[in-house]
Amino acid sequence: MKNDVTATCEEGEGRLKIIAAAEKLFADHGFDAVSMHAIATAAGISKANIYHYFSNKDALYLAVLQGASAALRARLQEAMDSRGPASEALRHFAVSHLRHLLARPYLVRLFLRELLENGEPRARDLADAGLADLFASLVGILRMGQEQGELRSDFDPALVATMLLGANVIFFQSRDLLRQYPEVHFVDTPEEYDLAMVEVLLQGIRQNPQDSSS
Amino acid sequence: MKNDVTATCEEGEGRLKIIAAAEKLFADHGFDAVSMHAIATAAGISKANIYHYFSNKDALYLAVLQGASAALRARLQEAMDSRGPASEALRHFAVSHLRHLLARPYLVRLFLRELLENGEPRARDLADAGLADLFASLVGILRMGQEQGELRSDFDPALVATMLLGANVIFFQSRDLLRQYPEVHFVDTPEEYDLAMVEVLLQGIRQNPQDSSS
DNA sequence: ACACTGGCTGACCGACGGGTCGGTATTGCT
DNA sequence: AGCAATACCGACCCGTCGGTCAGCCAGTGT
Numbered sequence: 001m002k003n004d005v006t007a008t009c010e011e012g013e014g015r016l017k018i019i020a021a022a023e024k025l026f027a028d029h030g031f032d033a034v035s036m037h038a039i040a041t042a043a044g045i046s047k048a049n050i051y052h053y054f055s056n057k058d059a060l061y062l063a064v065l066q067g068a069s070a071a072l073r074a075r076l077q078e079a080m081d082s083r084g085p086a087s088e089a090l091r092h093f094a095v096s097h098l099r100h101l102l103a104r105p106y107l108v109r110l111f112l113r114e115l116l117e118n119g120e121p122r123a124r125d126l127a128d129a130g131l132a133d134l135f136a137s138l139v140g141i142l143r144m145g146q147e148q149g150e151l152r153s154d155f156d157p158a159l160v161a162t163m164l165l166g167a168n169v170i171f172f173q174s175r176d177l178l179r180q181y182p183e184v185h186f187v188d189t190p191e192e193y194d195l196a197m198v199e200v201l202l203q204g205i206r207q208n209p210q211d212s213s214s
Numbered sequence: 215m216k217n218d219v220t221a222t223c224e225e226g227e228g229r230l231k232i233i234a235a236a237e238k239l240f241a242d243h244g245f246d247a248v249s250m251h252a253i254a255t256a257a258g259i260s261k262a263n264i265y266h267y268f269s270n271k272d273a274l275y276l277a278v279l280q281g282a283s284a285a286l287r288a289r290l291q292e293a294m295d296s297r298g299p300a301s302e303a304l305r306h307f308a309v310s311h312l313r314h315l316l317a318r319p320y321l322v323r324l325f326l327r328e329l330l331e332n333g334e335p336r337a338r339d340l341a342d343a344g345l346a347d348l349f350a351s352l353v354g355i356l357r358m359g360q361e362q363g364e365l366r367s368d369f370d371p372a373l374v375a376t377m378l379l380g381a382n383v384i385f386f387q388s389r390d391l392l393r394q395y396p397e398v399h400f401v402d403t404p405e406e407y408d409l410a411m412v413e414v415l416l417q418g419i420r421q422n423p424q425d426s427s428s
Numbered sequence: 429a430c431a432c433t434g435g436c437t438g439a440c441c442g443a444c445g446g447g448t449c450g451g452t453a454t455t456g457c458t
Numbered sequence: 459a460g461c462a463a464t465a466c467c468g469a470c471c472c473g474t475c476g477g478t479c480a481g482c483c484a485g486t487g488t
Contacts, residue, residue, distance in 0.1 A: 052466070115391070116330070261477090
């Protein structure tokens with residue numbers, strides 16, 4: 001025993017290689033479509049060796065999800081600190097959120113997969129908790145904006161939070177698909193997309209009497 | 215041969231039972247997690263009998279997807295005929311779209327699953343085509359509204375179409391999750407959600423000088 | 429009565445899945 | 459050096475997978 005605790009979760013070079021390989025494969029193909037042999041090969045080790053680190057396939061999957069959850073939460077923490085006016089906070093949140101989605105596509109797809117699952121719970125709670133965090137923080141921003149009079153108070157913060165999250169998720173999820181349509185020109189500029197999206201949320205799209213220029 | 219054509223695709227009682235069972239199972243658990251035996255049991259027939267109707271598992275899956283695609287497209291046709299002012303057309307579209315999503319949750323999850331897939335193409339194109347239809351029709355409505363001066367012309371129709379679709383999809387996808395939060399009270403009233411959502415899109419959420427009452 | 433045909437089945441096959449076992453290479457401590 | 463623990467592997471076990479096959483059992487035309 002060279003150090004105090006090894007049973008927690010950190011350290012372990014081989015472990016990390018396994019998790020990294022499994023993360024990508026699970027995200028790309030789903031739990032059942034990925035064999036332990038495939039993971040082992042991708043990680044450059046033998047299948048039996050995986051069982052040296054993880055008791056079974058579910059445990060490995062859970063570890064991957066937990067790692068993903070921790071990573072995403074950590075990175076999204078930045079998006080969640082809201083300072084300044086609500087409009088600015090919203091813009092910051094949206095752009096930051098989308099950037100993190102795009103930076104970790106495997107983890108995100110892992111989460112979306114879990115959200116779709118209707119059979120084994122496996123790690124639903126983890127995915128749920130992640131989304132709930134985002135949701136709560138967004139609602140907080142909006143409510144603050146309402147209390148300070150910057151935003152109208154006759155709309156449901158939860159509704160707008162859902163819309164913003166939905167806009168980001170669908171952008172992430174159907175980006176490749178949208179890319180095939182030439183009339184869509186925001187596919188490769190996520191920040192632009194998000195800024196315009198937040199602007200629509202903020203200003204609305206209906207022709208307003210007082211602004212008709214540009 | 216009691217009737218003219220049997221080789222096309224319709225009719226076939228056993229066939230339909232198989233497809234119905236497979237549809238639910240595939241939507242709930244995904245392609246790889248569902249065994250032919252499970253489908254057979256759910257359909258109340260023997261596994262071998264499935265191969266009497268479908269050449270293999272992929273063919274069955276494809277048939278399910280095609281059926282789903284046809285069903286969804288047919289039902290969504292109603293949502294896509296846009297008459298009247300753009301605002302009304304949008305409301306109609308959104309509510310109708312969401313209603314159809316909620317009425318056929320299995321099919322929809324099947325599609326979302328396919329959209330997530332990154333491995334075998336299997337039936338990506340079908341799912342893609344379905345989404346593209348919706349997208350195109352929505353963009354059409356918005357563009358019309360712009361040309362007729364009802365909507366501002368400085369926003370990207372594709373952007374707003376994406377937002378609306380995203381809002382509906384995320385509502386569908388995370389409905390159960392949202393239900394656990396008491397502050398969210400639109401979970402069980404999809405029409406209300408969609409009307410409010412479209413209203414936000416149309417009117418915006420920023421405090422406008424000219425309207426401050428209710 | 430007969431054969432024939434289409435819906436249907438249980439028994440079966442090879443392949444591959446997750447998981448185990450016995451054993452070896454490597455490391456680090458004394 | 460000796461020793462124990464760790465990291466790792468090839469071979470194997472057994473259940474289940476997708477898929478096949480020979481045949482059963484209605485119905486039905488002759």
